Amino acid sequence: MKLVNLFTGQKRLVLENYNSFKNIQLENKKNNFNFFVFWNDILITKEEENILKSSLGNYKYKIIDKDNFLKIYKNEFIKIKKDELLSKDDQNALIAWLHQYYILNEAFKFARNQLGKKSENYLWQRIRTDSYIPNKIKIEKILQDKKTLHFPGSKFGFGLNDFHCVGGFKSFKDYAHSINLLKILVRETIYLPPEILISTQLIRKKSLFTINRSLPARLLGIKNNKIYLRTFNSREKGYQYIDFNFSNYKSKKSVKDKSESFLISFLRRLIYLLDDIFQNLTFFIRR
Helix, strand or coil: CCEEEEEEECCCCHHHHHHHHHCCCCCCHHHEEEEEEEECCCCCCHHHHHHHHHHCCCEEEEEECHHHHHHHCHHHHHHHHHCCCCCHHHHHHHHHHHHHHHHHHHHHHHHHHHHCHHHHHCEEEEECCCECCCCCCCHHHHCCCCCCEEECEEECCCEEECCEEEEEHHHHHHHHCHHHHHHHHHHCCCCCCHHHHHHHHHHHCCCEEEECCCCCCCEEEEECCEEEECCCHHHHCCECCCCCCCCEECCCCCCCCCCCCHHHHHHHHHHHHHHHHHHHHHHHHHC
């Protein structure tokens, strides 16, 4: 088994959080291919690069020109900013999502070109640099199905939380191309949160996907030079009201999941809430 890891988007907390990057790798360093693809406005420092090279296997770094991206999506930005029904916050969110999924697609294309056709037989994984992973995650054990794309949780009933995702090449490729659907929707003045965008993209591509709550979903934040946990599993993993019967969603059961009762969702959220309290105490003690 070989694993392609894409670290994309904004460069956040690389020095403070590189141990998390190590905890999501395969045991054999040679079987990991780590691609760090960031915007050119905040570059990786020499210190950060040395640490990443020494701690991770097969390290690659690529810079994406933000000015070029702004030119390519100039019409989309104009359309968003001229929409009087959108608040300033809504406009900024839509523009941020265009940034996020454009650079994901660029990272995917870069890694695929670097590794060649053989990479179509590898597992592919998207990781945020602010994703907090305090303990080793054994990807080989938690992924029983290597072709399906795994997400840590669902949101808004029908949406998918993509703070983290891992799976086979075909479904990951469809996920990486989410920018194409986002561009279409923006042009048609249809605005969806990214969680719904992703599930819609995977459904239209008939991709295999599932929810795997063994994957991490906690993010770090920094304020006044202090690092803190800014997301909680009770929110990111606790929900799942609706079924995915219109899709290639794969359930652990022999049949597709039906809509959950309020009680089941409530109990899951309660369990994760208790876990959040424990993890925050542990995080505070470690820091």
